[in-house]
Amino acid sequence: MLLYSFGEQEENTPDMNFIEFIGYAASALVALSFTMKEMVRLRIINCVGCLLFVGYGAMIESWPVMLTNGFITGVNIYWLLKDKSRNKGHKQMQPAKAD
Numbered sequence: 001m002l003l004y005s006f007g008e009q010e011e012n013t014p015d016m017n018f019i020e021f022i023g024y025a026a027s028a029l030v031a032l033s034f035t036m037k038e039m040v041r042l043r044i045i046n047c048v049g050c051l052l053f054v055g056y057g058a059m060i061e062s063w064p065v066m067l068t069n070g071f072i073t074g075v076n077i078y079w080l081l082k083d084k085s086r087n088k089g090h091k092q093m094q095p096a097k098a099d
Contacts, residue, residue, distance in 0.1 A: 019059045026052035040083065047076040
């Protein structure tokens with residue numbers, strides 16, 4: 001059962017304008033993320049866009065949209081956590097500056 005049909009709208013379904021807004025917002029964030037120079041900022045913005053796409057995919061009942069963007073979100077989170085732990089280890093191993 002689709003949440004939105006081109007004929008009559010079911011009583012408890014979101015308005016198509018709202019669904020379209022979520023899709024456009026997700027697209028804009030994913031596109032914006034690719035303009036970033038800093039990798040952490042790119043991954044965070046891309047992750048938010050992908051999460052919006054997961055929600056959008058759920059609203060239109062599209063498994064390919066949900067699965068692909070869910071996977072990309074997982075990859076982004078993996079690399080964010082890996083980079084965070086790598087940076088934490090580097091900061092602890094740096095020698096103290098001489099006065």
